[in-house]
Amino acid sequence: MENLTYNSMILQLEGLKVSEQSMYPVFLFFLIFYVIILVTNIGIFVLIAVHRSLHEPMYILFCNLPFNDVLGNSIMIPRLLVDILRPSSERSISYVECAIQAFCSHTYGTTSHTILMIMAFDRYVAICDPLRYTTIMTNKMVIALSASAWGVAIFFISILLGLTYRLNRCRTFISNPFCDNVTLFKLSCEDVSVNNLYGLIFTVLLFVSSMGSIALTYIKITAVCLSTKSKTLNSRALKTCSTHLAVYLIMLMSGFIIILLHRFPAYADYRKISALLFHIVPSILNPLIYGLQCTEIRHVLIQVLCSKKVRP
Template sequence: MTVLLNLICYQSSMKMANHTEVREFVFQGFSNFHEHQLTLFIVFLIVYILTLAGNVIIVTVIRIDHHLHTPMYFFLSVLSTMLSASETVYTLVIIPKMLCNLLGLSRPISLAGCATQMFFFITLAINNCFLLTAMGYDRYVAICNPLRYMILMNKRVCLQLVGAACSIGLIVAMTQVLAVFRLPFCATKVAHFFCDIRPVMKLSCIDTTVNEILTLIISVLVILVPMGLVFISYVLIISSILKIASAKGRKKAFATCASHLTVVIVHYGCASIAYLKPKSENTRDQDQLISVTYTVITPLLNPVVYTLRNKEVKDALLRATGKKPS
């Protein structure tokens, strides 16, 4: 992986015969908020610690609680673990560098380092998109075809869905990174706090229209298509729930989907704003605010949502602390 990224960046530098060679980038980060950088550092550090703690607790509890290892809760366990692991990893590749920048301890990042950061961020973000889509299908089967749930959502099918989500993330991320880092770069200052696609492409010496079209196509495929599938799932789910005779049964069915639907709205909403809007619509500060939402705030929301809105995980946490679930 590292060797391939180094090769990509080397080819990029070799294409710049008529330009100043660029070997590293410098993040401008939150330089426009110079007087508030210490405050931002403290806030982001607290959020980061809470995010890591929350995700580690959820992964650990799911791992040790045997009640969540049954076929009925297998995919819930896998999704919660995968989301928590994904959030933990991509915060690790973004937030520590951002915190250093806020303290004025920033160091340049090499082209290979930038490519690696972009690769892991895109991979994990896309994994989440398709895992949430698979979870929508899981909820659809659980509510609309409960008697066939064990057949339709057996362990093999669940593992195939998870494997497909991870594979798509890896393939799309490699495609995007290859396309971006084959460009020749003339500038070194990234108007962002991490190596996101558009801020890095702006540093290119040549026209990036083809890359922008590719990025838009990929964004539509990995955001709108999964979001559409989730929407279809919930139309069918709501239709089935409304047919349930008892109010208690309808409430229980809605509660089953509440945590997933909350994460879906936050994840797809932030992703749509960030990658499907016209590139000139927002200012640099607005773009960074949107990015903070899905790189700092959303990773904190996921463990909170799955803890407070998901009865099975909440019960597992209570059992882990020696308390009896209600």
Template sequence: MENLTARTPLKQPIVFELEGFYVPPGYGPLFFFLALLTYTVTLLGNGVVMWVIVTDKNLHRPMFVMVCNLVVCDLLGSTAVLPRLMMHFLMGQKAIAYLPAVTQAFSVHSYGAAIQTILAVMAYDRYIAVCEPLRYHDIMTPTRLHCCCGLAWFISVLLVFILFTFHVNVPLCGRTIRHVYCTNRAILTLGCIPTPISNIYGLAMSWSLNTAVFLIIALSYIKILSVCLKQGRSDRSVRIKAFQTCATHLVVYLLYQIPIVINIMLYRFPSVSRSIQKFFGILIFACTPLANPFIYGIVTKDIRNSVKKRFATRAHHKH
């Protein structure tokens, strides 16, 4: 029926319908509980990391300020997707108005862009710390640190804002968004007219951003490992410390990239179930934000010790 009226612009107010997941009868509460558990642990884990970094003056250093920015980014991504997914599981709610749909799509794309730019800045910071240790505090001053973090967010939001300007004059004819959450591409697919400029810009933006971030991280690692191999001959602890620093950052980067790569590959195979495609699309907003605070909390000794100290102090005061 929708194809027959595909050329008829929708009347205001515009309300979309998310295709969502197929939920077998009786399994809605179980899926809701799993999504709620994931979101709750994500909020608690990231909240604890942010609380510790903000309140512990010993952690007011560039590396931890960047981790705090990463926490904000993770909270943006998970909050953009998981609460509405829980409503879908619990109440079967699929309808979403135009403004919330665009807001969700903007948040989804901003998360995807910001997490990459922040990880690029973190790679640069680690490069300076390992390769220029004597000049580190002169190079990574508080002003430069805040400029780097601010620039990471500014570039991400600006690129996404330009992407969404293509929505302004596009009349929409379809209602069904064939995904679990809204994206720019999913909304423009419902347009009454083709949008080649948006497609070209979106592809160019994605390719350029991914390539630039990959090159920054790869070149930083190559330089760090080169320095470590030279210094490691006389000091094995230097090599181990640098390896741990790189490994933590690399795990976070791969944890975000792998679901994206798998998701892109799955869409190239029409025989793959759409539920599987949607599942890997959700992992981007559930797995990475859930795992990041635990990765940094377990591997980073300063954060781990600060958390133990804070909770030990509170337990002591209670007794």
């Protein structure tokens, strides 16, 4: 489906292909998960912010993750819910709104990597150099690490989308449930080899730096644990690192599935669903994993729940 009206400011969004019978169940499915994402992520963010016992670098750095999850899903799911209830012919979106959605979607994915990288650094310092932990992980360092996680992502995504915004458009159909960089530059009839090259280099660098830094961190942590043979240190490392590693692997596998399905056009519908799940699944599991696995957060949460039961 093509439209040769150049640089049209109104685009046609395909959305999810759902029948009339499954429209409301699908709507309810995504609505429930969106509410869960908001409640769990905002809840754990407020929990850490309110209780001083959780004002430690590890938990403060973790606050970046629920904030990113809420932002990434809020830019996508509400629009998706509206489109599910609309006929496919009425699923139009302005180019500006589409560009903002693409920018936030890619920033969400990139920041997920950078946040987990700085959290890995925090775990490395805590376990491998515990005596200097308080002098290294100061408030200034926590702010600097958080700012770098967001700054690096925004900088590279700005270049990625900037290369796309410069292109003239001769199509208006977005064959996706939401806007992203690939669907945007596919609207152009110009040469997009620069876009493809930068996107490939950026993706490779992001995954290599992310996987490499976290692998190196965990190798050093493992070496320290094996050399010291301290049960207390090993138990502490296992609790904190297993939580971080579980969150990272969930995010990594979700991203790899999307990249893999991009190589098989015949599975386009599966790719669209996996793109949605890339936002939804980690955002639901992250607060649950940290809330249940981290002893300090779990204790504070139990205290809050128990105090509410006692008050009546």
